[in-house]
Amino acid sequence: MSKHRMLRRTFLGxxxxxxxxxxWRPIMAGAATGVAPQRLLFIHRxxxxxxxxxxxxxxxxxxxxxxxxxxxxxxxxxxxxSLQNQMVVLKGLTCPRNMNWLGDGHGGGYLGMIxxxxxxxxxxxxxxxxxATPATRADGHSKSLTPTDQSIDQLLLNQIPALEGRPxxxxxxxxxxxxxxxxxxLHCLRVTSYKKGAGTEPTPLWPESSPAAAFKNYFxxxxxxxxxxxxxxxxxxxxxxxxxxxxxYSSLQSQMPKSQLPKLNAHLDAIRQLETMVAATGTAGxxxxxxxxxxxxxxxxxxxxxxxxxxxxxxxGKLDSETYKMWQQHKEIIKTLFMCDLTRVISFTFAYGNSGxxxxxxxFSDPALTGKYVDPNGKAIANPDGHHDISHxxxxxxxxxxxxxxxxxxxxxxxxxAELAATPDIGGGTLLDNTLVVYWTExxxxxxxxxxxxxxxxxxxKFLKLKGGSFLQLGDPNVNKNFSAGGTYAKGPPPYASxxxxxxxxxxxxxxxxSFGDPMWNTGxxxxxxx
Numbered sequence: 001m002s003k004h005r006m007l008r009r010t011f012l013g014x015x016x017x018x019x020x021x022x023x024w025r026p027i028m029a030g031a032a033t034g035v036a037p038q039r040l041l042f043i044h045r046x047x048x049x050x051x052x053x054x055x056x057x058x059x060x061x062x063x064x065x066x067x068x069x070x071x072x073x074x075x076x077x078x079x080x081x082s083l084q085n086q087m088v089v090l091k092g093l094t095c096p097r098n099m100n101w102l103g104d105g106h107g108g109g110y111l112g113m114i115x116x117x118x119x120x121x122x123x124x125x126x127x128x129x130x131x132a133t134p135a136t137r138a139d140g141h142s143k144s145l146t147p148t149d150q151s152i153d154q155l156l157l158n159q160i161p162a163l164e165g166r167p168x169x170x171x172x173x174x175x176x177x178x179x180x181x182x183x184x185x186l187h188c189l190r191v192t193s194y195k196k197g198a199g200t201e202p203t204p205l206w207p208e209s210s211p212a213a214a215f216k217n218y219f220x221x222x223x224x225x226x227x228x229x230x231x232x233x234x235x236x237x238x239x240x241x242x243x244x245x246x247x248x249y250s251s252l253q254s255q256m257p258k259s260q261l262p263k264l265n266a267h268l269d270a271i272r273q274l275e276t277m278v279a280a281t282g283t284a285g286x287x288x289x290x291x292x293x294x295x296x297x298x299x300x301x302x303x304x305x306x307x308x309x310x311x312x313x314x315x316x317g318k319l320d321s322e323t324y325k326m327w328q329q330h331k332e333i334i335k336t337l338f339m340c341d342l343t344r345v346i347s348f349t350f351a352y353g354n355s356g357x358x359x360x361x362x363x364f365s366d367p368a369l370t371g372k373y374v375d376p377n378g379k380a381i382a383n384p385d386g387h388h389d390i391s392h393x394x395x396x397x398x399x400x401x402x403x404x405x406x407x408x409x410x411x412x413x414x415x416x417x418a419e420l421a422a423t424p425d426i427g428g429g430t431l432l433d434n435t436l437v438v439y440w441t442e443x444x445x446x447x448x449x450x451x452x453x454x455x456x457x458x459x460x461x462k463f464l465k466l467k468g469g470s471f472l473q474l475g476d477p478n479v480n481k482n483f484s485a486g487g488t489y490a491k492g493p494p495p496y497a498s499x500x501x502x503x504x505x506x507x508x509x510x511x512x513x514x515s516f517g518d519p520m521w522n523t524g525x526x527x528x529x530x531x
Contacts, residue, residue: 036427037341038162038463038508039435041334042114042153043416044192044349045409047106047391048446049455050402052485056376057455059089059471063528066471070376071403072457074410081418085469086432088458088529092474093500094492095444095451096521101125102138103145105449106353106388107188109442112451113497115147115194115202116517120491129185130201145188147202152501152516154195154205157345159510168343173214173334174207175326176351181302182206190352207349211329212296218333218342219289287340290332297329320362323351324369331416338431339423350409353442356386359405373408375400391446402446413439417459429462436461436504450485452492456500458529464507465531472528494523503529 051057051071059066068076068084076084096117097108103126111117111126118125128137132144150158157163157170172193174180179190187204194202208214299322330348337343351357360381364373374380375397383401385394390401420432427434437459444450458466479493498516505513507530515522 036425036429036434036463037338037344038160039338039344039431040153040156040163040346041338041435041437041460042192042347043413043437043439044347045406045413045439045441046349046351046353046355047387047402047405048109048441048443048450048485049406050391050393050399050446051406052445052450052453052455054399056403058091061471063471063473064469071406071410074407074414075417075457075459080411081414081421083414083417083421083432083459086421086459086462086466087468088466089471090456090458090474090500090529091453091472092480092493092495093454093456094475094494094496095442095454096496096498096517097451098125098490099449099451099488099492100490102140103128103142104189104353105141106442107143107145107186109449109451110188110192110353111145111147113440113442113454114151114153114192116149117496117498117521118148119518119520127201131185143184143186143189147188147194148517149194150196150202151192151194153193153345153347155501155513155516156505156508156510159505159513160508162508163344166341166343168218168337170205170345170347171214171218171334171337171343172205172207172347173330174209174349174351175323175330176349176355176357177209177299177302177322178356179349179352180207180209183302189354190349192349193347205347207347209326210298211292211326211333212298214330214333215289215292215296218337287336290329290336292329292332297325299326320358321365323357324363324366327412331412331419334416335419335423335431338420338435339425341426350412351387354388356388358384358386359401359408360384363408369408373404375403381405393447420460432460433462434460436464436466445485448486450487452480452483452487452489453485454497456497461530464504467529467531470528472526474526495526496521496523498522499524499526500529 049057049071056070057072059068059072061067066089072089075081075087095109095112097112098120100123101108101120102123108126118127124137126145127148128142129144129146132142136142136144153170170193172191174190181190187206191204191206193205193207195205197203208217327350334346334348337346357363359373360383364370364381371380377400379397379400381401381404382397383390383395385401387405389395390398390405393399395401417432417437420435421430423431425431425434439457439459441455444452444454460466474495475493483489483492498521501516502513502522503525505516506525
């Protein structure tokens with residue numbers, strides 16, 4: 001261990017290392033370890049699915065060699081991505097919550113999927129914010145639910161050394177200004193990441209909807225505003241530092257015991273990769289902030305018309321066409337944050353649980369999307385309602401409209417994952433190989449606020465030996481047949497999302513993580529996900 005620290009100091013020490021730009025320091029640090037980064041990316045889509053029982057969501061076939069459904073084809077058919085061998089589809093996973101608990105179904109779903117579930121003590125099992133009024137606490141649809149502890153992404157960040165030590169510990173982004181608006185503190189519907197708070201309640205990490213703000217926060221002090229000549233000088237400095245590091249390591253070869261030479265050679269290989277990148281781009285290409293035509297986008301502010309006595313939003317203004325542009329820029333921001341190794345933990349949500357985003361004459365009014373989305377019958381969306389209302393089967397052809405909304409989110413996610421899969425990473429592999437991606441939603445059946453058969457897909461995670469290409473049917477089929485996502489029940493059957501997180505933490509080397517939340521929601525590791 002001491003030898004490793006000596007090598008790291010040798011690599012980073014000296015005046016030459018100090019000349020690196022801010023965005024190059026993380027990559028150089030990664031090169032010093034000679035090990036590819038390990039990352040975690042959570043991507044949330046809102047409102048569940050209305051396609052779990054009509055053949056549009058679940059694959060067909062066995063555990064391997066399965067055929068993708070019309071919805072999952074976004075990730076497999078090659079039109080956007082060909083990721084079947086890098087994904088695991090889970091069927092039979094239950095959100096750990098009792099359907100009879102008080103509180104908003106979407107909010108309870110958020111908390112159940114990503115935070116430690118509480119013991120079932122009756123209808124008020126979920127804690128509520130200290131600021132909640134008695135009327136709010138008694139409301140069956142209360143939006144003041146709060147988690148019992150930090151979310152799984154923050155737990156893993158604190159327990160997995162490979163995720164730590166980045167300039168930005170974690171990042172939260174969204175393509176919905178509704179999700180980032182803190183006016184009414186309805187965080188259980190909008191927040192997908194919580195850290196330990198100073199008091200008794202965990203602290204919500206509100207997602208940032210503005211690409212302009214995110215760009216400034218994460219890239220404002222790097223190689224921004226440099227002229228071409230200045231960028232060339234920066235690249236020359238970086239090349240100089242690489243030469244210095246190569247010389248330092250080479251001089252150590254004769255002094256190192258043979259048992260340590262493989263580690264040293266791994267460091268040298270990583271440096272050679274960086275040299276190739278610098279030579280190929282002429283600048284700090286892989287760590288240059290993304291370029292956006294017209295500059296980073298600043299979306300319109302959210303437009304809430306009012307809040308009722310129980311904390312529920314009466315109506316919201318339309319985000320509509322802006323959400324696609326927000327996504328386009330956030331996609332590039334996410335990719336660049338990973339390429340530059342600025343952070344290794346990112347949570348992204350497309351929209352909040354009661355999403356008011358309109359697709360007809362809204363999202364699909366964008367020229368890049370016009371005419372491209374139809375249901376399996378070949379018909380365009382014919383429902384003017386917001387997505388949350390559609391998920392509750394309101395308006396014209398709601399099931400088909402729900403399919404189209406969901407297909408939009410799958411396509412956007414597939415775009416990002418395809419780009420991660422095509423981008424070489426420092427230390428070997430691709431960005432997707434070195435990232436565990438969790439694609440999830442807060443309820444299963446959107447209309448029923450379902451908690452069973454949660455449609456969750458995992459991608460990447462090669463370092464965890466994720467068994468890509470698998471369609472896993474979890475649980476006891478003799479028990480599962482008594483439950484359906486749109487049915488009526490209290491507590492669904494195992495395994496639970498809490499079991500998935502324990503399984504993941506242990507696969508990542510955190511043997512101490514044996515439970516997540518109350519013991520009643522922990523039934524043991526799930527086999528078949530990781531090798």
